[in-house]
Amino acid sequence: EIAIPSPAQWVLDKLNGAGHSAYVVGGCVRDSLLGLEPHDWDICTSARPEQVIDVFGAERVIPTGLKHGTVTVRENGESFEVTTFRVDGPYSDGRRPDSVRFSDDLIEDLMRRDFTVNAMAYHPAEGLIDPFGGREDIKGRLLRCVGDAYARFSEDALRILRAVRFSAVYGFRIGSYTRYAMATEARMLGGIAKERVGAEVRKLLAGRYAAVVVRENIAVLNVIIPYxxxxxxxxxxxxxxxxxxxxxxxxxxxxxxxxxxxxxxxxxxxxxxxxxxxxxxxxxxxxxxxxxxxxxxxxxxxxxxxxxxxxxxxxxxxxxxxxxxxxxxxxxxxxxxxxxxxxxxxxxxxxxxxxxxxxxxxxxxxxxxxxxxxxxxxxxxxxxxxxxxxxxEASAFSLKQLAISGKDLLTIGYTQGPEIGKTLRSLLEDVVEGKLKNEKEALLSAAAGMR
Ligand code: ATP
Ligand code: MG
CATH class of the missing domain: 1.10.3210 (Hypothetical protein af1432)
Incomplete structure (x- = not known):
């Protein structure tokens, strides 16, 4: 049920072939199990970032987030984020962990992830690695935190909004304990970087279930959406x-x-x-x-x-x-x-x-x-x-589509300045209203008459 496209498969094979272990993980596994087409394939691996660079060669690898263990591997025009198994340190600024510790253990890496449905990995030979029951939750359309919801939301309050977003996009019901913790910790969202909040809001408003989910999560949304x-x-x-x-x-x-x-x-x-x-x-x-x-x-x-x-x-x-x-x-x-x-x-x-x-x-x-x-x-x-x-009717609707430009006006005696823009605009209006043909000669003679 998880069909890895060949460029992603190639990246996995290279890492596994070099003696490391590597899996596709997170959103792509979730989306595949939901029967949706993943928009990107993230990979997690036991290899340290330097080892990933060794495997693929520096010319193919962009060191996107070395400190957090992430590099981007290019293959066949596509990009893949490859992240070393890691355990997150404390979050003092509510944005990203102050430090991370690399790990050799996939399960440790899955434990740091936010929700059970996002904490699954897949390996073509080993199959699905699902220590927290993510597959069952996908079947039951249930969103639950990995571990204790309070602790997870106080580490990173953005997860509260991610929960609302996943619920709005996929129609997941939020588990009652997770929901309770969300309401209690919601005010912490005020301290989260605005662009991270904005990106979630944008996705959630475009969600299939947004109308229902907004209603259910007013207390959370009130913290971040004035009025x-x-x-x-x-x-x-x-x-x-x-x-x-x-x-x-x-x-x-x-x-x-x-x-x-x-x-x-x-x-x-x-x-x-x-x-x-x-x-x-x-x-x-x-x-x-x-x-x-x-x-x-x-x-x-x-x-x-x-x-x-x-x-x-x-x-x-x-x-x-x-x-x-x-x-x-x-x-x-x-x-x-x-x-x-x-x-x-x-x-x-x-x-x-x-x-x-x-x-x-x-x-x-x-x-x-x-x-x-x-x-x-x-x-x-x-x-x-x-x-x-x-x-x-194939007439012009923007200045770009007009058959003449400012340069043409200069040749008939116009001088550089705001008059040019005004004239073009007025010509465009006449074209749109059907009073004038969008042809060079017609436009130039009309422009000459406007002076
Ligand atoms: P999508 O890409 O469809 O928006 P996603 O689940 O892939 O959803 P990403 O932001 O791409 O979301 O993150 C990839 C994975 O990283 C997630 O599936 C999850 O396992 C983990 N993750 C992302 N953000 C957090 C977070 N704030 N806390 C814990 N884990 C996270
Ligand atoms: Mg993703």
């Missing part, structure tokens, strides 16, 4: 919603996994993260009229500002942050179902982001009362057809 508590308590008594902001958010996230409505190729982590955050500013701008009808003046702008602040705080990559913030900012915008509107939106967001926005709006609409939901679905369908039509 989450606000939406939990935020009612929205108006005729569009049937639930408070948090319940609505969870329903919208769950909707993004309804295969029959939202085909898999539409789904992506940006839209899903944006769904989680889309109403984060609502509580801040809520007002109430005499009838008890609630309004949100300033949303979704305030939501977008808060999301930007949260994602910066979690040190998310700029590209991810900008995309998610832009989706949140526009999630309530009317995508008016007409060709000119489709052109304008393509120009504003680009095709990729616009498709995400449409997807997000469908999910959001699915979590509104039926009348809203039906109307929005119908309009989105028409809008989407308009987008497809516009895209087959």
């Amino acid at each position: 989450l508590q606000d939406i939990l308590n935020c009612s929205q008594n108006n005729s569009y919603h049937y639930a408070n902001v948090f319940e609505h958010t969870m329903d919208a996230m769950a909707a993004s996994w309804r295969e029959e409505v939202f085909p898999a190729e539409w789904a992506d982590e940006y839209a899903r993260a944006a769904l989680f955050f889309h109403d984060f500013g609502k509580a801040a701008v809520k007002t109430c009229d005499e009838q008890g009808y609630e309004h949100f003046y300033g949303h979704p702008k305030v939501s977008a500002e808060r999301v930007d602040e949260i994602l910066r705080g979690l040190r998310m990559p700029n590209e991810y942050r900008r995309a998610v913030v832009q989706l949140v900012e526009n999630h309530d915008a009317t995508l008016y179902p007409s060709l000119p509107s489709a052109r304008r939106w393509l120009l504003r967001l680009g095709e990729e982001q616009l498709r995400r926005l449409m997807k997000m709006q469908e999910c959001d609409a699915a979590a509104h009362v039926a009348s809203v939901h039906k109307k929005r679905f119908a309009d989105l369908k028409t809008f989407s057809d308009c987008v497809d039509m516009v895209l087959t």
